[in-house]
Amino acid sequence: KVAVVEKEHLGGICLNWGCIPTKALLKSAQVFEYINHAEDYGITVKDSNADFPAIIKRSRDVAEGMSSGIAYLLKKNKVEVINGFGKVKPGNKVSVTADGKSTDYSAKHIIIATGARSRELPNLPQDGKKVIGYREALSLSTAPKKMVIVGSGAIGVEFAHFYNAMGTDVTIVEYMPNIVPVEDIDISKQFERSIKKAGIKVMTNSSVEAVDTSGEGVVATVKTKKGEETLQADVLLSAVGIKSNIENIGLEDVGIIVDRDKILVNDFYQTNIPGYYAIGDVVPGQEQMEKNEVG
16 A cells, blocks of 8 residues: 655656756657758758747646646555655654645655755845756746856756757756766767757856846856956856755654765665665665665
């Protein structure tokens, strides 16, 4: 007998605000690029334009369709969906709050899979309009003329590719010496050559020290090896990683061990408290798991 506690959309970030809608945008970008280079394939296409709102709508429709599909599959397989904010409690219990009312549920096995959200740096507070995270980047009403993207991980470079394809002037600012810094250095170097060839500007060994949103757009002060530089844009996308959703979910009350923003688990995803498990973005990556094995 299984129940799922969900405070927002079934399918989580991946289906609603991550992998799936992002890939839908990238597919539109790919089709648009094929059309723009149709002559390379012996095909003539006249007057092609990217309808940005329609592209965004397609992406959101894909996400909503898949989320609805998850709801159907859960119902078909007799999985109960409990809408609300879940909080683990001692004694193998979960408290779910919805509309100001809390209800307790008991289970022999409790899995914590609360995921993560866009990380905010102190000097890059997100206002959702001029300084945005990945959610806003997936649902802008118009394509900005200029965009600064801080961070060149998977999120940063995917949006850089998409918005560049849409005609936006994109600049990536990366703190590390190479873009996509977690990848092999050979991949990083080749990828940097490819995106520069596509017209994306890249600034490595650089950091955004401050942002000014008082004017019409955003002005970013960037520290480089050569000194400070000022970048002007309509929008700044903060893509500096993710933050685990582990606050206020009862971990301290139960006594579950947390280290460096992650719930520690063993090879079977068990926490240090019997009956409580954790999976997904709230647990360490493979390398960390080998170092921090508990239980």
